[in-house]
Amino acid sequence: MFEWKEEYETKIEVIDTQHKELFKIANESYALLKNDIILDKYDKVVEIINRLLDYCEYHFSTEEEYQLSIGYKKFLSHKVQHEEFIKKLRDENLKKMDENQDEYLMNILEFFMKWITGHILARDMDYVQYARTLA
Template sequence: MIEWTPALSTGVALLDEQHKEIYQWLAELQSAADDERTLFGVYSLTRLKHYTRAHFAAEEALMKASGYPGLAEHSAEHAKFCARLNELQLKSIGQDISRDTVEFLTDWLTRHITRTDMAYVPYLKKLQ
């Protein structure tokens, strides 16, 4: 089952709460894929896309406020992921969400948090 774990904690309460919410949408997406519920899959993927965009904007605003030097690269990674989410959303309209799609999204998010996001943590902690 897909779920956020304390190992994914950045220590920044707002971002951790948002990451938890993204994992909840991924769990919903997994449920839609497992049950082959196309409409629910489209809905879950659409919500995931919108929530992720809002999360990325909040994260980037905090990085900017903290003077994080890797902001441009981090933002580019976010943009690439958002483009992929758009493609997956369009694809999902005509077919069930595949387990491969759920696995890709979960793996990307987990790697992104544990590697890329953890790099900004020392900068954001200075703001707290």
């Protein structure tokens, strides 16, 4: 469902590898959403959200270390976006999930994919351009 595209490539191997892992998690989430055999997905959705949070924190840390290493001037605003994203995921009301698990998961997936693709194409490519001006 969620396809990695060449336009997402930063040409920074560690960053691209981590971005691809985020797409992999999203695709696993989508597979769960489309799985009609599993009726109660609550535990699996919680597991996915926790995995996504853990991996995003790891990935954001990698990005932020890279930005600091190149003296990226917009580091703080970029970091704030990362923190806001993590806060949004942490603030998800898991109790609402019981009402309609598939809809809940779909809403999280839509939010995540819209955020991550927009973030890569706008914010991440900005520090990539900045790094290229240093080379």
